[in-house]
Amino acid sequence: MPTIRTSCPSCRQQVDVAASRCAMLGGPHGDPVAYAFVCPQCGEPIFRRVDPQAATMLLAAGVSRSGGEGNPLRPTHPENPRSAPPLTGDDLIDFHLLLDRADWFSHLTSPTASGEPE
Ligand SMILES: [Zn+2]
Numbered sequence: 001m002p003t004i005r006t007s008c009p010s011c012r013q014q015v016d017v018a019a020s021r022c023a024m025l026g027g028p029h030g031d032p033v034a035y036a037f038v039c040p041q042c043g044e045p046i047f048r049r050v051d052p053q054a055a056t057m058l059l060a061a062g063v064s065r066s067g068g069e070g071n072p073l074r075p076t077h078p079e080n081p082r083s084a085p086p087l088t089g090d091d092l093i094d095f096h097l098l099l100d101r102a103d104w105f106s107h108l109t110s111p112t113a114s115g116e117p118e
Contacts (some may be wrong), residue, residue, distance in 0.1 A: 002061040004037075011042035019062035024055060026065065031055075035063060 003016040017037045025047070027033040032055035036047045050058065059065075098104050 004035075004058065004061065004063070006037075006048065008039040008041060008044070008046055009048075010039060010044040010046065013039075013041045015040050019058070020064070022058065022063040023066040024050075024059060024063050032059070032065075036066070 002019045004019055004022055005014065005016050007014050017040060022035050022037045024032045025034045025036055031052070032050060034047050034049050035055075035058055036045060038044070039046050098107065101107065
């Protein structure tokens with residue numbers, strides 16, 4: 001698989017990224033405007049602008065358009081989806097009422113949070 005040699009603006013290292021680990025991002029008209037990858041050095045998600053000529057070369061090297069299965073920024077979830085009942089209208093109303101409380105955040109982050117307003 002071809003690699004893309006680029007630089008990371010976060011850690012300022014020159015890095016080699018497999019083309020399969022890059023994703024081409026499109027503009028509002030679908031034309032490629034940037035590519036993205038996760039820096040192998042610092043782990044930061046990086047977005048770099050490209051001109052049309054560079055975009056053509058990256059696509060020819062095997063960079064996939066975003067949204068594809070090979071998109072490195074696409075979460076691999078749900079390999080283990082949580083099982084839970086679907087959200088209902090009552091759940092939404094309960095959540096709305098919970099957000100009116102001053103302690104809504106600590107309530108949601110407490111280990112015993114059930115989602116039920118008290
Ligand atoms: Zn980096």
